[in-house]
Amino acid sequence: MLAYVDRQTLYWAALTVSVLLLSYWLRPGQPVPKFPPQWSGSGITAGNDAANAKQSLLCQDPGTGQTLGLVSAAHPDQVRQQIELAKTASKEWRQSSFHQRRLLLKILLQHIIDNQEAICRVSALDSGKPMVDAAFGEVLVTCEKIRWLLSEGERWLRPESRSTGRMMFYKKAWVEFHPVGVVGAIVPFNYPFHNIFNPLTAALFAGNGIVIKVSEHASWSSRLYERIIHAALQAAGAPKELVQIVTGYGDAGNALVTGGVDTVIFVGSTAVGKKVMAAAAETLTPVTLELGGKDAFIVLDDADLNQVTQTALRGAFQGAGQNCMGAERFLLQAPIHDAFVSRAAAVAQKLRQGPTASEQAGRVMDVGATCLPGLAEKIASLVDDAVAQGAKVAAGGGRPQTNGSGQFFPPTILTGITHSMRIWREEVFGPVMAVAAFNTDDEAVALANDCPFGLGSSVFSRNTARARNLGSRIEAGMTSINDFAATYMSQSLPFGGVKESGFGRFGGIEGLRALCIPKSVTEDRFPWLMRTDIPPLLQYPVKAAAFDFVCGLVKMFYGLTLRDQLQGIVKIVRALLEREPTS
Numbered sequence: 309m310l311a312y313v314d315r316q317t318l319y320w321a322a323l324t325v326s327v328l329l330l331s332y333w334l335r336p337g338q339p340v341p342k343f344p345p346q347w348s349g350s351g352i353t354a355g356n357d358a359a360n361a362k363q364s365l366l367c368q369d370p371g372t373g374q375t376l377g378l379v380s381a382a383h384p385d386q387v388r389q390q391i392e393l394a395k396t397a398s399k400e401w402r403q404s405s406f407h408q409r410r411l412l413l414k415i416l417l418q419h420i421i422d423n424q425e426a427i428c429r430v431s432a433l434d435s436g437k438p439m440v441d442a443a444f445g446e447v448l449v450t451c452e453k454i455r456w457l458l459s460e461g462e463r464w465l466r467p468e469s470r471s472t473g474r475m476m477f478y479k480k481a482w483v484e485f486h487p488v489g490v491v492g493a494i495v496p497f498n499y500p501f502h503n504i505f506n507p508l509t510a511a512l513f514a515g516n517g518i519v520i521k522v523s524e525h526a527s528w529s530s531r532l533y534e535r536i537i538h539a540a541l542q543a544a545g546a547p548k549e550l551v552q553i554v555t556g557y558g559d560a561g562n563a564l565v566t567g568g569v570d571t572v573i574f575v576g577s578t579a580v581g582k583k584v585m586a587a588a589a590e591t592l593t594p595v596t597l598e599l600g601g602k603d604a605f606i607v608l609d610d611a612d613l614n615q616v617t618q619t620a621l622r623g624a625f626q627g628a629g630q631n632c633m634g635a636e637r638f639l640l641q642a643p644i645h646d647a648f649v650s651r652a653a654a655v656a657q658k659l660r661q662g663p664t665a666s667e668q669a670g671r672v673m674d675v676g677a678t679c680l681p682g683l684a685e686k687i688a689s690l691v692d693d694a695v696a697q698g699a700k701v702a703a704g705g706g707r708p709q710t711n712g713s714g715q716f717f718p719p720t721i722l723t724g725i726t727h728s729m730r731i732w733r734e735e736v737f738g739p740v741m742a743v744a745a746f747n748t749d750d751e752a753v754a755l756a757n758d759c760p761f762g763l764g765s766s767v768f769s770r771n772t773a774r775a776r777n778l779g780s781r782i783e784a785g786m787t788s789i790n791d792f793a794a795t796y797m798s799q800s801l802p803f804g805g806v807k808e809s810g811f812g813r814f815g816g817i818e819g820l821r822a823l824c825i826p827k828s829v830t831e832d833r834f835p836w837l838m839r840t841d842i843p844p845l846l847q848y849p850v851k852a853a854a855f856d857f858v859c860g861l862v863k864m865f866y867g868l869t870l871r872d873q874l875q876g877i878v879k880i881v882r883a884l885l886e887r888e889p890t891s
């Protein structure tokens with residue numbers, strides 16, 4: 309009977325909680341202003357604005373080689389003008405309330421949700437990725453970032469109370485987070501939508517303006533995204549000039565670094581990151597560098613292979629492997645190595661790869677094109693080098709393939725990867741799963757850390773404590789236990805790397821605050837009772853006993869024993885009683 313009652317109680321408790329949760333989720337939200345889709349005609353078009361430009365960029369679909377349009381390539385002078393426009397607008401925006409900033413983000417979020425398909429289609433055309441990869445890597449993560457900013461952003465930007473020093477016990481102390489002014493973001497080609505909206509949403513929420521230099525290899529879509537942003541700014545009553553998108557080459561990126569922005573976020577290769585840092589040194593502009601990666605994906609012998617295999621395949625092949633946080637080194641414990649490889653290879657051989665330009669193909673394709681010209685050949689040379697040194701091809705391999713004029717490298721699995729191969733050290737940024745075997749946990753850690761990069765990492769084991777212990781020894785900015793890149797879906801977490809993967813953090817509380825000037829403030833806690841006055845002994849001209857008085861203060865406040873502290877008090881009293889020698 310008791311058991312029956314308990315079950316009943318549990319049932320009703322669960323039902324009540326479910327109804328409460330459901331009503332919370334379904335509560336009517338405040339309607340936000342909407343604006344119409346920012347493209348015209350039956351086909352979705354994005355950029356074609358180079359008619360009057362001195363220099364232009366030819367935009368092509370990497371899956372077919374088809375021309376998408378021409379966009380202007382900004383001259384450095386133009387970039388400097390754009391920075392000035394953003395600067396002027398940011399002076400107004402820094403005064404905005406959190407309410408207005410939230411409204412802007414809600415308008416953007418609503419538009420993104422309503423127009424997911426168009427956003428993904430344009431990204432698929434510009435970067436050659438399948439629609440599902442765009443939905444994951446472009447839209448889903450952006451929505452999560454906006455949701456986090458809406459729910460927690462204000463909390464982390466409000467003044468934060470801090471402890472006062474021992475001697476300052478009668479004071480209050482806090483940190484205020486003021487906008488830096490204008491953020492300069494330089495971003496790569498791999499996720500044309502998210503790479504714009506990621507720095508943009510945080511920068512605007514922190515009260516800044518932003519100038520974003522997009523990649524010359526994914527510029528076409530930026531024109532559509534720019535129209536969306538400007539329409540949202542207008543709908544939220546914010547100045548349109550607050551956000552400036554720059555299309556152009558490296559010289560435009562350099563002009564952004566040196567042109568007077570207040571901080572730079574650079575997302576791209578390690579080689580260009582070094583140039584950005586050198587250029588920023590000239591003007592002492594702070595930089596955050598989010599650079600390359602070569603993440604270790606460690607699978608221990610007690611891991612659940614049913615779970616791991618599909619996760620590993622997505623880690624290697626999502627976005628045709630063109631992910632900063634891309635699993636590039638798969639370390640398998642010897643007893644499960646062969647079973648994992650045969651399962652992964654069986655799936656990899658069935659993957660469909662091709663152009664994603666047509667609506668139908670975009671939805672069914674598993675792996676798309678490589679976006680960067682020449683990237684497929686570079687991947688082939690890394691694979692060739694590995695095979696020449698003894699690696700075995702378990703799936704894919706072969707030559708870069710062209711479909712029309714598209715650029716593809718087949719999803720590939722290599723086993724027997726060793727330290728001497730180029731593929732062990734160099735970032736592939738392509739659809740290659742490079743597998744190595746290990747015996748002990750210590751060996752796995754040594755292999756994972758034998759790498760110039762340190763961005764993300766994953767450890768899989770049914771024994772969570774074992775996985776956590778191993779994960780904590782990996783030299784990387786992020787570790788997902790029993791998952792891949794899950795840290796990125798928790799937007800409260802900082803994003804960034806160590807070693808050649810860069811420094812500084814973008815994203816999360818740390819990244820949001822990095823877009824601010826943390827200003828320290830103190831004031832008297834009880835101004836009606838106690839204010840700082842310079843004691844008479846220390847007033848200019850100082851008295852002979854001043855030094856003993858300060859020594860006494862040091863002993864009294866910081867002495868580690870009661871004896872020391874009492875001695876400090878005695879010293880203070882003596883100093884106060886000491887008579888000034890008459891001259």
Ligand SMILES: NC(=O)c1ccc[n+]([C@@H]2O[C@H](COP(=O)([O-])OP(=O)(O)OC[C@H]3O[C@@H](n4cnc5c(N)ncnc54)[C@H](O)[C@@H]3O)[C@@H](O)[C@H]2O)c1
Pocket residue numbers: 494495496497498521522523524556557558559560561562565575576577578580581583584598599600601631632633680735737763809
């Ligand atoms: N850590 C991360 O968050 C992250 C995210 C995505 C990609 N990446 C990395 O990006 C790389 C691939 O992207 P890519 O090939 O577009 O990178 P890239 O370094 O070639 O280019 C990135 C951006 O820098 C600009 N640029 C080029 N020369 C410049 C200069 N001298 N001064 C200023 N800007 C300049 C480019 O025009 C582009 O917009 C990979 O290494 C990948 O790991 C890192």
